[in-house]
Amino acid sequence: MNTTVNQQDRNHDIVLEDGFLLTALKNRRSISRVAEQEPPEALIRTMIEAATWAPNHHLTEPWRFFIFRGDARARLGAVMGDAAARRETDADKAEAARGRMAPKPLRAPYVIAVAAEPDASDRTFEIEEIAATAAATQNMLLAAEALGLGAIWRSGWVTYCDEVREFLGLTEQATVLGFVYVGYTSLPAAARVRQPTEAVTTWM
Ligand SMILES: Cc1cc2nc3c(=O)[nH]c(=O)nc-3n(C[C@H](O)[C@H](O)[C@H](O)COP(=O)(O)O)c2cc1C
Numbered sequence: 001m002n003t004t005v006n007q008q009d010r011n012h013d014i015v016l017e018d019g020f021l022l023t024a025l026k027n028r029r030s031i032s033r034v035a036e037q038e039p040p041e042a043l044i045r046t047m048i049e050a051a052t053w054a055p056n057h058h059l060t061e062p063w064r065f066f067i068f069r070g071d072a073r074a075r076l077g078a079v080m081g082d083a084a085a086r087r088e089t090d091a092d093k094a095e096a097a098r099g100r101m102a103p104k105p106l107r108a109p110y111v112i113a114v115a116a117e118p119d120a121s122d123r124t125f126e127i128e129e130i131a132a133t134a135a136a137t138q139n140m141l142l143a144a145e146a147l148g149l150g151a152i153w154r155s156g157w158v159t160y161c162d163e164v165r166e167f168l169g170l171t172e173q174a175t176v177l178g179f180v181y182v183g184y185t186s187l188p189a190a191a192r193v194r195q196p197t198e199a200v201t202t203w204m
Contacts (some may be wrong), residue, residue: 031150034183050143056132060119073105083163108181150185
């Protein structure tokens, strides 16, 4: 197996050869701390394109991506902070909750909100639109791994609140699946283990 990835230049000129995908999908780890330096826009565009090659029933392409960088991250944080404050009845607690929540999107130079906007026709099932968008999100994470970027899929209640959905201009039928935080990382990924496949597989 000869895997060629230009990690030095961190460009997106990737040569896919035998075994590359399997290696990338096993090596991909959630990276929670990344540098402030903004990776080139082209790498983010490559991640989005990778996402759009996910399988999707009836070719509905239900995924929507919202890319936050620079000050836009603070605007997202303000909406999330408002939502956090609104959950509290006590004014001091509300401000404290806002203060904890609002800076969260500043943890990476790029934050990509991913949402499923279900097809309006009655041929689709909501779960399939969400499943396709989850597959697209995994494609993004794998692309980040291939491009030498660190990424993590983040969620929490704020992901699913009306305030965020409305801020993104989505319909009431849409589901926000999460936020992919992306940036350069120099830290080694935490080691992870998975159960043996036998534990989760039944051969019939
Ligand atoms: C739907 C979803 C939501 C997640 N939300 C968070 C999150 O809010 N915070 C976080 O630290 N990790 C989050 N993760 C990442 C998982 O914690 C991570 O995938 C898991 O620990 C396994 O580690 P690995 O991705 O490095 O294999 C989420 C993953 C998924 C699929």
